[in-house]
Amino acid sequence: MIGRVETNVTELNSPCAAPDTPANPLAAGQASARLRLLATSDLHMHIAAHDYHADQPCFRKGLAMTASLIAQARAEVPVSVLFDNGDFLQGSSLGDYVAQQALHPHPMVQAMAHLGYDAVNIGNHEFSHGFDTLTKALADAPFACLSANTTPAPGSASARFKPPWTLISREITDSNGQRHQLLIGVIGVLPPETQVWDKQAIAGRVCMAPMTATIAQHLPTLRKAGADLVVVLAHCGLGDGHYGHGLSDGAQQDGAQQIAALPGVDAVVMGHVHSVFPGPDIPARPGVDPVRGTLCGKPAVMPGAYGSHLGVIDLDLAHGPSGWTVTGHRVEARPIFRRDAHGHAMPTVTPDARVEALIRPMHLATVDWARKPIARTPRPLHSYFAMVADCATTRLINHAQADYVAMRLRDGPHAPLPVLSATAPFKAGGRGGPDNFTFIPAGDLLLRHAVDLYMHPNTVMALRLTGAALRIWLERSVQGFRRVMPGAADQPLINSDLPSFLFDTILGLTYEIDLSSPGADLGGCRIRNLCWQGVPLDPAQDFILATNSYRGSGSGGFAPVDGASVVLADQVTNRDLLIRYLTDNRLDDSCFTAPPAWRFRALPGTSVLFETSPLAAPFIADHPSLQMQPLGRTPNGFLQVRLLL
Numbered sequence: 001m002i003g004r005v006e007t008n009v010t011e012l013n014s015p016c017a018a019p020d021t022p023a024n025p026l027a028a029g030q031a032s033a034r035l036r037l038l039a040t041s042d043l044h045m046h047i048a049a050h051d052y053h054a055d056q057p058c059f060r061k062g063l064a065m066t067a068s069l070i071a072q073a074r075a076e077v078p079v080s081v082l083f084d085n086g087d088f089l090q091g092s093s094l095g096d097y098v099a100q101q102a103l104h105p106h107p108m109v110q111a112m113a114h115l116g117y118d119a120v121n122i123g124n125h126e127f128s129h130g131f132d133t134l135t136k137a138l139a140d141a142p143f144a145c146l147s148a149n150t151t152p153a154p155g156s157a158s159a160r161f162k163p164p165w166t167l168i169s170r171e172i173t174d175s176n177g178q179r180h181q182l183l184i185g186v187i188g189v190l191p192p193e194t195q196v197w198d199k200q201a202i203a204g205r206v207c208m209a210p211m212t213a214t215i216a217q218h219l220p221t222l223r224k225a226g227a228d229l230v231v232v233l234a235h236c237g238l239g240d241g242h243y244g245h246g247l248s249d250g251a252q253q254d255g256a257q258q259i260a261a262l263p264g265v266d267a268v269v270m271g272h273v274h275s276v277f278p279g280p281d282i283p284a285r286p287g288v289d290p291v292r293g294t295l296c297g298k299p300a301v302m303p304g305a306y307g308s309h310l311g312v313i314d315l316d317l318a319h320g321p322s323g324w325t326v327t328g329h330r331v332e333a334r335p336i337f338r339r340d341a342h343g344h345a346m347p348t349v350t351p352d353a354r355v356e357a358l359i360r361p362m363h364l365a366t367v368d369w370a371r372k373p374i375a376r377t378p379r380p381l382h383s384y385f386a387m388v389a390d391c392a393t394t395r396l397i398n399h400a401q402a403d404y405v406a407m408r409l410r411d412g413p414h415a416p417l418p419v420l421s422a423t424a425p426f427k428a429g430g431r432g433g434p435d436n437f438t439f440i441p442a443g444d445l446l447l448r449h450a451v452d453l454y455m456h457p458n459t460v461m462a463l464r465l466t467g468a469a470l471r472i473w474l475e476r477s478v479q480g481f482r483r484v485m486p487g488a489a490d491q492p493l494i495n496s497d498l499p500s501f502l503f504d505t506i507l508g509l510t511y512e513i514d515l516s517s518p519g520a521d522l523g524g525c526r527i528r529n530l531c532w533q534g535v536p537l538d539p540a541q542d543f544i545l546a547t548n549s550y551r552g553s554g555s556g557g558f559a560p561v562d563g564a565s566v567v568l569a570d571q572v573t574n575r576d577l578l579i580r581y582l583t584d585n586r587l588d589d590s591c592f593t594a595p596p597a598w599r600f601r602a603l604p605g606t607s608v609l610f611e612t613s614p615l616a617a618p619f620i621a622d623h624p625s626l627q628m629q630p631l632g633r634t635p636n637g638f639l640q641v642r643l644l645l
Contacts, residue, residue: 030318031174032327035182036080037231038073039303039311040066041271043084044091044125045098046306047111048363049351052093052370053438053452059347060435061306063108065336067115067352069310073334077314079172081184082116085271085303086123086235089137093451094359097366099129106137107359113142114358118168121188121233122147122161123272127198128457131205144168146188146233149214153207161206164188164214165222174319182317182324185227187218189259190235191272197555200459200571211236212258219264228324229266229315234259237273237302238288238295257287260295266326267299267313274305274431276333281496293331301331305432309333343434343614343637370448375582379592381440381453384616386425387494387503388643389623390596393438393453397423397574398507399591400581401546405462405568414464414544414567418532420508421546422473422558423574426455428500429611434637437613445582454575461552462568467532468539473558474511474527475520477504484515486603490642493608504558505598506545508532512601515608515645528601548574596625603645611638 040063049065051058059065074080088108089095098107112120120143126134138145148164165187172182192208215232222230237254256270270277277300278293287296293313294300301311316328337345356363383393402421409415427438440449465473480498484491493515511530518524530537544567551558552566609631616639620628627644634640 030320031176031178033172033174033180033317033319034077034079035170035172035184035229035315035317036073036077037267037269037311037313037315038070038080038082039085039233039269039301039313040083040307041085041087041235041269041303041311042123042274042305043088043108043307044305045089045095045108046092047094047107047359048356050363050367051435052366053448055367055370055448059351060337060345060433061308062351063111063115063307064351064355065347065349066307066310067355068349069334069336070115071352072349073310073312079170079182081118081168081170083186083231083233083269084112084117084120085233085269086121086188086190087125087271088112088120088123089134090125090128090457091455093370093448094363094366095129096451096457097369098362099133102133102136103362104136105140107362109137109141110358111355114355117143119144119146119166119186119188119233121235122150122190123235124190124194124197127194127201130201131203144186146186147190148187148218149189149192149209149211150206151209153204156205164218167225167227172317178319180319183226183228185222185225185230186233187215187222187230188233188235189214193555196553197550199553200549200569211255212262215259215265216262219262223264229326230264231267231269232259232265233269235272237270237275238277238282256300257295260298260300261287265298267315267329268295268301269311269313270300270302273302275302276304276309277302278331279333294329299329299331301333303333304335307336309335339635339637341635343633343635345637370446370451372447373444374447374450374579375445375587377440377442377445377587378589380442380619381438381449382616382619383425383428383438384612384619385623385626385628386428387500388600388610388628389626390505390598391425392592394423394425394505395507395594395597396581396587396591397454397578398505398546400578401460401574402507403581404460404572404577405544405546408568408570409462409544417464417542417544418508419462419544419546420470420506422504422506422551423547424477424501424504426501427452428503429613429638430496430498430500434611434613434639437616439613439615445587447579450575450579450582454578456548456550456575458548458550458574460568460570460572460574460577461547461549461566463545463547463552463565464567465543465545465565466539467537467541467543470506470509470537470543470545471527471530471539472520473504473545474506474509474530475525476558477502478513478526479519479521481513481515481519481526483518484603484606484608484645486516487605489607491606491608493610493643504551507597509537509597510534511598513598514601516601516603599625600645606645608643608645609640610643611640614639616641
């Protein structure tokens with residue numbers, strides 16, 4: 001057996017139970033063998049090589065593309081296993097269409113069955129379309145579906161949602177020609193914050209325990225059941241090697257380093273944050289080797305998102321009288337496309353025709369559904385500059401939210417209070433790459449465009465907040481900007497780890513963002529000249545803030561967790577109310593020419609750099625109040641732009 005060590009509580013408090021050391025060398029007389037672990041993660045219902053938002057073929061995403069890598073990787077070795085690490089059922093127009101039409105069998109389950117997946121982990125977004133939709137989708141899955149830290153909620157009569165772990169058997173031939181049965185133990189966990197993020201969808205039926213402690217609890221049982229190796233499917237990022245406190249601070253969702261530190265864990269598959277590991281974008285630090293692909297000396301992989309990469313872990317094994325030991329490992333994340341010296345994407349494989357044929361009927365039905373016209377727009381809508389200027393795409397969502405909430409509260413006790421609205425740009429570059437932007441041409445506005453504007457199935461929520469709480473909300477939203485030194489040139493503007501969906505702007509207020517100040521987390525104050533109706537905001541005045549269920553439940557540290565602040569929690573998705581707003585209201589130039597609600601505070605002689613889509617250059621002229629200068633394409637495909645403050 002490998003690493004048959006009992007785990008105690010004190011070991012869980014260390015980022016790494018042991019220093020990053022080479023694997024055990026092959027002892028004299030031991031026979032060797034190799035096992036290959038293959039993994040996808042965060043597919044988000046991208047099966048066909050197609051971009052449903054742009055309504056065109058796309059070789060940068062899709063399980064059909066990754067399937068070709070899977071076939072290649074399997075052909076290179078005699079023995080392999082295939083896993084998925086969660087967030088595979090939600091996140092594309094295909095996923096929305098399948099859920100809306102309650103289609104069965106589920107096309108992603110069909111595709112995974114066709115490709116011979118051995119086990120899948122449940123991710124947080126599996127719950128986004130509702131608990132019943134999830135259980136129906138997985139009812140006929142011929143592979144193991146795991147979730148060790150998802151348990152029945154207190155007082156619930158429900159049985160355990162999914163098994164915590166499984167054993168996968170493989171016949172493996174060693175270097176002496178001897179055949180052995182190898183038992184691979186696989187356990188899956190997801191962020192415990194899921195019970196907050198999808199509270200309404202989960203509806204009190206299950207809850208989630210801390211990830212590392214849960215794995216530690218199951219490891220002895222898994223080993224006792226005969227596991228020769230233990231692979232953890234951890235739907236989370238690396239983490240910082242330390243434990244957070246509570247569900248609202250976001251610390252627990254990134255805990256792979258603590259998981260790898262557990263004695264008895266042999267390999268870790270990560271996900272959730274849509275990064276690639278090993279890879280150049282993740283810095284080295286104690287216990288983390290982004291070149292070798294190890295956490296605490298254990299092999300670990302994170303295969304991007306939407307099928308962009310296939311995770312490959314090769315384990316070199318030795319068999320002796322005491323069982324199997326790991327003597328070495330190699331880790332890589334194989335891409336379905338690469339970028340040339342000019343940042344242009346080039347495919348590395350062609351899509352698997354059998355996978356595309358399997359889901360073609362539902363794919364074509366989704367394309368037809370997504371082409372339904374719902375409105376018209378007199379100008380193009382885009383998110384190319386959503387991180388540096390008040391943007392028509394976010395303004396439109398904010399208007400739709402405020403309109404709906406005001407209508408719902410007009411006959412109640414909260415009717416006299418002013419209604420504000422908060423939202424963030426969902427597609428504004430970042431980890432999603434240079435194609436991760438919204439662009440809707442002038443003319444017919446189609447259903448697929450509404451999905452592009454609002455990707456997630458959040459439901460509408462409204463909170464009663466004071467002016468002081470609104471200021472805290474805004475300070476939280478601007479923490480992702482770097483601090484800028486006045487008078488300095490070409491400073492990076494945005495932290496590379498900032499997801500754009502954390503940058504909330506509030507309709508109904510006006511304010512400036514002072515980039516020269518440290519963020520509120522460092523004791524600074526970046527929100528200046530905060531006003532309502534042209535008057536400085538009264539910290540004691542009450543307002544209604546329209547938002548979504550993710551924010552209103554306390555996720556991201558924006559909203560107070562106190563449920564008493566919630567005045568509306570309808571089971572209507574923000575996307576549906578956006579579609580209603582677009583259908584009922586004629587979009588005119590006022591949506592594009594309204595005075596900006598926010599701007600960066602002027603810092604003469606200072607400039608910053610940010611990245612946007614290479615398609616953004618022609619639209620710079622649409623922002624004459626901003627002094628922007630395009631500087632050329634970056635190696636990762638973005639257009640770099642200088643902004644004079």
